[in-house]
Amino acid sequence: GENVEQHPSTLSVQEGDSAVIKCTYSDSASNYFPWYKQELGKGPQLIIDIRSNVGEKKDQRIAVTLNKTAKHFSLHITETQPEDSAVYFCAAKEDSWGKLQFGAGTQVVVTP
Amino acid sequence: NAGVTQTPKFRVLKTGQSMTLLCAQDMNHEYMYWYRQDPGMGLRLIHYSVGEGTTAKGEVPDGYNVSRLKKQNFLLGLESAAPSQTSVYFCASSFTMEREQFFGPGTRLTVL
Numbered sequence: 001g002e003n004v005e006q007h008p009s010t011l012s013v014q015e016g017d018s019a020v021i022k023c024t025y026s027d028s029a030s031n032y033f034p035w036y037k038q039e040l041g042k043g044p045q046l047i048i049d050i051r052s053n054v055g056e057k058k059d060q061r062i063a064v065t066l067n068k069t070a071k072h073f074s075l076h077i078t079e080t081q082p083e084d085s086a087v088y089f090c091a092a093k094e095d096s097w098g099k100l101q102f103g104a105g106t107q108v109v110v111t112p
Numbered sequence: 113n114a115g116v117t118q119t120p121k122f123r124v125l126k127t128g129q130s131m132t133l134l135c136a137q138d139m140n141h142e143y144m145y146w147y148r149q150d151p152g153m154g155l156r157l158i159h160y161s162v163g164e165g166t167t168a169k170g171e172v173p174d175g176y177n178v179s180r181l182k183k184q185n186f187l188l189g190l191e192s193a194a195p196s197q198t199s200v201y202f203c204a205s206s207f208t209m210e211r212e213q214f215f216g217p218g219t220r221l222t223v224l
Contacts, residue, residue: 001171009152032210043116043202043215044155089154099170100213102154 002027004092006103013110019077021106023090026071030092033073034100035064038087047088048075080110114138116216118203124222125193133188133219135203143206144186145170145213146178148199155202161186162209193223 003026013019025033031052036044050057050064050073057064061080066073073092077084090103119134135144142163147155157170161180175197177189186205190197200220204213 004154006154034212036215041217043204043217045215046212049212099157099160100155102156104152104154 002030002092002094002101004090004101004103006090006106008106009104010107011109013080013108015080015082015110015112017080019075019080019084019108019110021075021088021090021108022072023074023092023103024070024072025092025101027092027094028068028071029094032093033064033066034091035062035075036089036091036102038089038105040086044089077108080108082110082112084108085110116203116205116214118201118216118219120219121217122220124224125190126224127194129193129223130189130191131193131221132190133201133203133221135186135188135205135216136184137186137203137205137214138184139205139207139214140183141205141207141214142183143209143213144180145204145206146176146186146188147202147204148172149202149218150199158188158201193221195223197221198223 006023034049037047038044063076087105091100093100116137145160146158159178164183203216206213
């Protein structure tokens with residue numbers, strides 16, 4: 001089955017700097033890669049996703065890149081703000097029927 | 113729309129006790145999922161349902177049972193709770209397997 005590894009487990013950045021979280025996956029059949037943000041005491045919420053037919057996707061300060069050959073994908077947050085502090089999870093699945101396999105999560109702390 | 117709701121929010125059980133966690137969604141989603149979240153392990157799929165009256169095992173199904181008698185509800189049961197089942201439980205739903213999963217706020221369960 002699919003195995004997703006996520007690094008780093010914790011990330012501390014100064015407000016205004018960029019944050020990068022990296023994930024690798026094992027199943028070459030995976031073709032859908034969502035990122036979820038989980039704020040304290042809440043459930044995860046989808047912030048961006050990418051499918052294997054594109055290499056990069058942006059949404060304002062958030063971008064995701066995908067390298068299918070190397071089987072890794074990354075989340076980039078630019079101009080970080082205190083409200084970006086949360087736990088971020090990457091995930092991977094084979095689109096048509098596969099179940100989401102989550103990474104272990106990254107605790108991001110943005111300090112003013 | 114309330115989205116995905118979970119009841120209860122917190123619960124403490126003694127070893128051997130039973131309980132049922134209720135998940136409800138008002139988005140007319142076909143697919144519903146139960147995950148558990150443990151520190152350093154991300155979210156792991158316990159059971160899922162692809163429609164009313166159907167259920168299937170996920171990654172960590174042992175010790176849990178589920179039922180989907182109504183499309184909007186997905187119940188997770190623990191027949192004889194064990195300390196290893198101390199966790200935060202999240203319910204999610206999606207319109208199809210390919211679409212975004214929406215998560216509930218979680219239930220924090222402690223088994224003493």
